[in-house]
Amino acid sequence: MKYALRIFGLLAVVFALYVIVGEQLVGSSGDAYVNTRLAEIQSPTDGVAQLALGPLGSRIALSEAIGNIAPRADNSLSFLGPEQQRAIYAADLEANATQPGTEPAAVLERRIEALDRLIEEQRAHLLAGQNTALRSTANGIIWSINAHSGQSVAAGDTIATLADCDAAFIHASIDQRLYNRLKVGDNAQFRFHDGPVLDVTVALLAGTGPRSLIETLAISPTERLLDGYSVLLTSPALNQQGSCPLGRTGRVVFSEGPLSGAGEWFSGLGLR
Known part of the structure; x- marks a missing residue:
């Protein structure tokens, strides 16, 4: 019995090392997070803004009235x-x-x-x-407010900027070796830190630019992330009604690791 316990313990250690090393050797991102594009509400005409906007960070629905532009x-x-x-x-x-x-x-x-x-x-x-009505241009979150009630505005001026929750995606940074192996449409997994696992698909291989793309995103990557190669991945689960986990972080796994089969088995049992 004593020898059996020792053998079992040794096998457990070997298996743990196999899992740890195997998970590190598969193609994966160093950092990844949920991002989205920005949508602007612009003044359609010259006039005076009369606004009824919520505070920064509040949710707003597509076509929701936010005020008007008076002559x-x-x-x-x-x-x-x-x-x-x-x-x-x-x-x-x-x-x-x-x-x-x-x-x-x-x-x-x-x-x-x-x-x-x-x-x-x-x-x-x-x-x-x-009076010209102002309405939201996206289902999202009020990201910035660029005008206030009573302010004189010109046609085309930005009244507010929204983070579009219907366009959320995973923004990952990877090394050049892995980047060159990927193609649009490849399947992967996004593993939230202390959270669920999502099946995702490569939507854009953005590489090291263009910088104009970064300017259209709600969350700008850090300088460290810009040193890598950017990959954008999508998942229907990110755009479910009421879901908008912007800024949540995790890791993208592009290849099957040692526990991928176990993950599918748990999914079949409804435990994942």
């Missing part, structure tokens, strides 16, 4: 007629106080009040007819 008051040329007439009546009212025989003050005051109402009605009608 600037100085563009309302239709107000000039009534406003000019009001100014004339106001001047007459002031003159009536110092010069006898001019139009009665009460009549002038009533005319000024009527013009005030007309001007206000015209202004409300113009604003109601020309």
